[in-house]
Amino acid sequence: MKVKVPKQERTSYVLTLLIMIVCCVIVLLLPVCGSVPLTGWLQSPGHPRGYDPDSSLTWKECAPTGHKITLTLIHLDLEESFECADDSLKVFVDNELHFTLCGRKSMKELQSSINPFLHSSSGGCLSVSFLADYSNPERHTGFRGFYAIQDVDECEDPDNECTQLCNNYIGGYRCFCRPGYILDPDKHTCQVSCNEDRTGSTEGVLMSPGRPEPYPENSLCSYTLAVEEGLQFELTFTGVFDVEMKENGQCIDSLTIKPLSGDVKTFCGRDLPPLVLTRSQHVEIIFRTDHKGANRGFSLSYKVKEMNCVGPVTPTSSLIPQHSNSEYRTGSRVKVRCDKGHVLQSKDSAEVEYESTCQKNGKWSPVIPCEPVDCGNPELPELVELSEKDPPTTYLKQIRFKCKSQYYQLDKTGNFTCNADGNWVSESGQQLTEDLPKCEPVCGMNSEVSSGGRVFGGKRAELGQIPWQILHKLNPRGGASLISDYWALTAAHVVDGYENENMNWLGGIIDARDKNAVIMETEKIIIHPNYMRVGKGNDPNNFDNDIALIKMSARVTLGPNIRPVCLPNKKDELVAEGTISGFGRMEEKRISRYLLHGLVEIYSLDECDQGGLPVTHNMFCAGGDHIDSCQGDSGGPLFSPVLGHGSPDKPYRLAGIVSWGPAGCGNKSFKGYYTKVQNYLDWIKETMEKN
Structure with a gap:
């Protein structure tokens, strides 16, 4: 049976003939590429008569290095389906799917939308996968294409x-x-070939390549200048200097002057560089440019001059004799003297000068560096530390002291400077050993809580509200006030007779039964020498000089709940009111388990009912309506300002010590009497210093 070829297919055959002619030309031009075919046809099974159901085809070809493979489809007639689910032709370029084709496409459509993209990269691959399903409602002729391996034009x-x-x-x-x-x-x-070796030349001119025209791109020029020892080069820039530079001053192109030893200098921009004295018998001049630009470069003249030495011999030193231009001829001898605060880096650190000679190569010999005096790390007193870890300790460097705990403060300025003699000195000029700062407890500060109430039948204190209050719980029951981290003040009659015993005091509590109390053991009890001691023929009712100092056997660890109260100032007027506190009797002879406090008014002795007992200027009285200290409060504090009104500028101060009073606590007619602490400041200070 004779098959009639459709007109479209006849057109395809004509195009095929033309492609074959082109193919022959390509084959003549291409070298033999091993076993890789240079051209060929690719078509579906049964083309052009039509492909059978369930037919398939896979194909892959790769191009050699420097070549690419192209595919030109000249015919496409496959069953049309949604997303080419029935019959399909898939084309992969460099292992990536580029097209999934089905249906009919004319030669014009293939040439415009498909074929321009069917080429691999250099050394890449093309692959094809054809797959038909189990049936076709009508005959489809399939596909046909031509592939060729072509040279890639890398240029x-x-x-x-x-x-x-x-x-x-x-x-x-x-x-x-x-x-x-x-x-x-x-x-x-x-690159430009512009390297020059001018060894032995004593004068001449060097210019950038192409001068006076713009210098070429990608230049790396190296000019070598070298003469005998004892001479050096002097470089003078002339004419226009124009080496490419960014707006921020960073060099794009550069001219670098690199002596055998000494400083390396790099120039760019349009400012004419200054005269350069190389101080070296050997110099390399390096000119670098990038791949673009139209700058005019440089021109410089060079000549030699006798080598000399320049002072100083070493930093932080001076020369004797001192020349005005700091230049010295070969053979010159000088004395090198270290500047103030510096010594020679040698075994004998006390030496500050030596002799040095200018050598023929322009170097000094010997060269002994001058190093700054080192004051070293100071020995730190207890509780004191440096504000900076491992600070520099050399001449004119500063250190600063601080206290390790927030509950302490320095008693004087903590700034010291290392002087030329190797000593740390304060701002006033005193040496550290003579003006050593100490950390003293911060006094008169508490954890502020709103206050009110009274001791006798009064209101309970909050923890940390009266942190200087301490308690002797056993007989004799009484109180005291911390005035430092070692010392406390109490009434003499509380500790009278117990001077040779170890008394335990409790602190940091507001509950006498608190098992977490800070226990303080006494080392010394010092009663005022003028106190009228009971049982020694003296009047037992005389409470003049009723004051005693207690020294603890160990430093009290301060914290928010245990801190000292401040002593009063000598010249302060007696305050009008204050706060009393203690663990004494509240009412009906019942001892308080808790720390109580209350506000009292302070009166002159003329306003107090003495009750027939002797009263002296070492006392004052205080009280109010049913507000009083009572038995068990003895030795405790009366402090001001009133609780709740203290501040860093106005700390709490110990105005009085609970001393004595009438038999009935809280009596409206009789007030309580307090030892006036202000009268004993000198005795307190002297006693603490001696003990």
């Missing part, structure tokens, strides 16, 4: 990295340079 790629010229050949490309340039070993970069 058309802007990323081929040839800085000047590029020559493409079948399977690769080659970079080459314009006349006057050489190809760098990287085989891509063209």
Whole structure:
């Protein structure tokens, strides 16, 4: 049976003939590529008569390095279906799916929308997968295409990295340079050949390549100058200096002067560099440029002059004799003297000068550095630390002391400076050993809580509200006030007769039964020498000088609930009111388990009913309506300002010590009497210093 070929297919055959002619030309031009076919046809099974159901085809070809493979579809007639689910032609470029095709497409459609994208990368691959399902309602002729392996023109790629010229050949490309340039070993970069060795030349001129025209790109020029020992080069820039620089001053291109020893200098921009005295018999001048620019470069003249030495010999020193221009001829001898606060870096650190000679090479010999005097880390008193860990300790450096705990403060300024003699000195000029700062407890501060009430039948204190109150719980029951981290003040009659015993005091509590109380054991009890002691022929009712100091056997660890109260100032007027506190009797002879406090008014002795007992100027009285101290409160504090009104500028101060009173506590007619602490400040200070 004779098959009639449709008109569309006849057109395809004509195009096929043309492609075959082109193919023959390509084959003649391409070298033999091993076993890889250079051209070929690709078509569906049974084409052009039509493909059978369940037919399939897979194909893949890869191009050699420097080549690409292309596919040109000239015919496409597959069963049409949604998303090509029935019959399909899938085309992969470099292992990525580019097209899934089905239905009919004309040659014009294939050429415009499909074929331009069917080419691999250099050395890449193309692959095809054709798959038909189990049935076709009508005959479809399938697909046909032509593939070819072609040379890649790498010179058309802007990323081929040839800085000047590029020559493409079948399977690769080659970079080459314009006349006057050489190809760098990287085989891509063209550089100017501009290295010069002028060893032995004592004068001359050096210029950037192409001067006075703009210098070429990608230049790396090295000019070597070298003469005999004892001479040095003097470089003078002339004419226009124009080396490319960014607006922020950073060099794009650069001119670097690199002596054998000494400072390396780099220049760029348009400012003419100053005269350069190299101080070296050997100099390398390096000129670098990038791949673009139109700058005019540099010109410099060089000559030699006798080498000399320049002072100082070493930093932080001076020379004797001192020349005005600080230059010394070969053979010159000088004395090197370290500046103030510096000593020689040698075994004998007390030496501050030595002799040095200018050598022929422009160097001094010997060179012994002058180093700053080191005051070292000071020995720190107890509770004191440096505000900075491992601070510098050399001449003119400063250190600052601080207290380790927030409950202490320095008794004087903590700033010290290392002087030229290697001593730490204060701002007043005193040495650290003579003016050593100490950490003293911060006094008169508490954890503020709103207050009110009274002792006798009064209101309970909050924890930390009266942190200086301490208690002797056993017989004799009484109170005392911490005035430092070692010392407390109480009434003499509370500790009278117990001077040689170890008394335990409780602190940091508001509950006498608190098992977490801070226990303080006495080391010394010192009663005022003028106190009228009971049982020694003296009047037992005389409470003049009723004051005693207690020294604890160990430093009290201060905290928010146990802190000292401040002593009063000598010249302060007696306050009008204050707060009393204690663990004494409340009412009906019942001892309080809790720390109580109350506000009292302070009166002059003329306003107090003495009740027939002797009263002296060492006392004052205080009280109010049913507000009083009572038995068991003895030795405790009367302090001001009133509880709740203290501040860092107005700390709480101990105005009085609970001493004595009438038989009935809280009597409206009789007030309680308190030892006036202000009268004993000198005795307190002297006793604490001696003990």
